[in-house]
Amino acid sequence: MPLRNEKVEPPSDDKRWRIVQATMQRNGFERDGLIETLHTVQESFGYLDDDSLRYVAASLNAPLSQVYGVSTFYHLFSLKPAGRHACVVCLGTACYIKGMPALLKEIEKRYGIKAGETTADGHLSLLTARCLGACGLAPVAVFDGNIAGKLDMAEALNRLQEMTTVATEVESVREA
């Protein structure tokens, strides 16, 4: 168990930890900065693993269980690495009414994963959002950071196809 100190060593010499340290410093290494810090870890590393949670807890003198409790309370934090590509489906009221449930079901069927899961090959994470606030364009989904509105089944599957094919190509180049 690490003891009180701001000079807790990061889990590795990865440079991204400096960004995390800067966030904690900005908040005076106080527990109040926990959520801000977790945001930074997630932005830098893509997810929160046990090592990073232990490091953050030790640096902020926060109990491990509290850090874990906070990490699992908020939906934006993920404790598992995300797939190389992400599709975020909006489940807001407008999207719901405009047929998103059927669309989501089809995507789930096609890729054999449930919302919130990542395909076994790590290519695609299928996520849901409460509301992306683009209700004017319902139904809406985000494909690797690009919002697409007024989606229909063909368009959505097309986009997913494109995303995952590109992934496979990159993969084969890397392997070759």
Added chain:
Amino acid sequence: MKRPFKTRVKTLTIDGMAVGAREDETILELAQANGIFIPTLCHLEGVHDIGACRLCLVEIKGTSKLLPACMTYAEEGMEVITDSERLLTYRRQVLDLLFSERNHVCAVCVSNGHCELQWLAEKLGISHVGVPYLYPQLAVDASHSFYVLDHNRCILCTRCVRVCDEIEGAHTWDVMGRGVECRVISDLNQPWGTADSCTRCGKCVQVCPTGALFSKGKAVAEMTKKREFLPYLQLMREGRK
């Protein structure tokens, strides 16, 4: 989160009985001092209140909302009702919901006969549960050398979390997730036996109202809990100041 009160005496009525109260007394404390029974589950003398179980809700004349007795302070002229038919109905429903949420099988529980949930159900005359059981699949954590955590019996009152944080100072326990997915966890959601922060003091086990936390080796109905340490610790701490 006690507010800085000056001690002035307030007069109010509880179920028609005129009572005098200090300004820093809650309705619950006042009722208990005057022999009026208000059911509670999350309340634990000696740690801060959270008003979560909703069993101690009372009616206050002039307010449409029901207020938790454990966190409502006495005020001049208050007319408090603790035992209306409406309140009793809601209390029974709260217990219904608790029984349905996890797997409370009294007949095979170590706390059978010493369980606060069971005792309240009898006291409030619950003969059957009015909502369907949810039957979640839950684990039992027996990794600790002295104690066992059985999620099937947990009602998420968070007494263990608060006593560990506020009295023992270890904060081994907390709650993860949200909604019905909430679970009590130790450290990084790891087996209790591997949680370095645990001092093995057992305070959490003693304050647990049900058979969710118990000593290893206890058979059905054998687990009795000893709470004397809490008022004792409180007195000792006050004496030191």
Added chain:
Amino acid sequence: MYERLEEITLAEQEVAERYDHTVNVCMAAGCMSSQSGAIKEAIDKEVEANGLERWCRVRGVGCMGLCAHGPLVAVDNGKPAETMYQYVTPEDAPAIVGSLDTAPVERLRCPTDVPFFQRQHKIVLENSGLIDPERIEEYIAADGYTALIKAITEMSPAEVIDEIITSGLRGRGGGGYPTGLKWTTVAKSDGETKYVICNADEGDPGAFMDRSVLESDPHRILEGMAIAGYAIGASQGYIYVRGEYPLAVARLKTAIRQARRVNMLGSGIAGTPFAFHIDIRLGAGAFVCGEETALIASIEGRRGQPRPRPPYPAEYGLWGQPTLINNVETLASVAPIIRNGGAWYAGMGTAKSKGTKVFALAGSINNTGLIEVPMGTSLREIIYEIGGGVSGGGKCKAIQTGGPSGGCIPADFLDTPVDYESLSALGSIMGSGGMIVMDETASMVDVARFFMEFCMTESCGRCVPCRVGTVHMHNLLDKFSRKEATPHDLVLLEKLCDMVRNTSLCGLGQTAPNPVMSTLRYFRHEYMAAITEEAADLFVLDPALSVSRNGATQRAPKLEVAS
């Protein structure tokens, strides 16, 4: 007027006069998701290619409202937003730039003489779509920060609060609590330090007003917060904004930096002793954090779980200090009220609901987008005139307001004036302003189930009724939506609605049954139709619960006249 602002305004006007044409491209999230960034680039290039840089400027502006027709581009040749183009693509750039000196491109034209634009009354959105949200100079040139200067140099804090009281402004987050009263309470509370929090955790699915205001006119929020800080005696403010709104966060950050630079934030604002700082706190995906006490817990870095009130945040808030929490739209209304006087604001709206309200129109409606109308405008006017009617030629069945805390208002009540009291008399609430139109194809049971699922997954898990009650209600509604329900399920559902509403700890649980109760009230027959024949027949045998299936189907919803 403060000299610095005057200088900036003059410089801006000079710049504006140098150009014959201004092309405004919408850069709010809606249009940006359909490539408005690329459109702006294409127009920029086109202007450059034709050597028009000295005569024509291209700006990114905030939301123009009609999101359904996006991406939108507006061209002014002197008057603002003279010509508006809809469904623009990057390929249209040459046509738009080529027509600057001649007649507009007809095939892209979006008519602006329609009720959607004519019937609105913009106060909160007065700058949206007209200024570049990333330049403080444009905000200042549009009278920005003059209200703050007026407040801190000419008015006492009490006078500022009086002005807000006179305006009759009420909380726009949904509760409708009088803003002036809230400010008074915080001002009177004892505390060494006080805080102002802007609640930008817009979580209602189907509502995007706050996002739009933050993206289109962020300085308006900063100004409102600073005025509030002056009025209640706070020098620190926080904006708690959803993590799902990266664009809004980026623009707020830019705005704060710019405001500090011209000394509209920071210490010694405009040469007075008044100091005010603003920091941003990011939400992380928890609807319940819109609740005041949960929001505070979240800013303090904890799980966003509410605690019982009292004590209210006005007395015991952030870090135990008196704290003023106002919603984005409420704060956005502050500057115009101080600038024009409370009486001016109170001149709009109805007896008890003053001013204007921003609504996000979505669902089965032609003109999905953002509108601002005076309080008391009827639903019919909003849906059929401004909103352009139901899409796909369908018939309006119900209007959902207030999101998961609100209800479904049947089409019979289209003539209801929209204000706090009328909507709650109908069993719904004003809410934050999401308005979802549903046509005849929508199943009310499904809608209720959708919202209950929302509340179930968003419940923080602290209190028993909300944590477990929402699960049971959801399971029951699921049975109804699969058409496998029994009459007993209906009885149980109603019991649970009553219990969860009255015993939950915070607003989330207390209002979670609202969508069910309002659909049960007006569309009970849809629930009855989901009860299986066998179950219904068995049920009739039980005289204690004598609601026969047929009997209840015929029961018409009780019509209550709302004036």
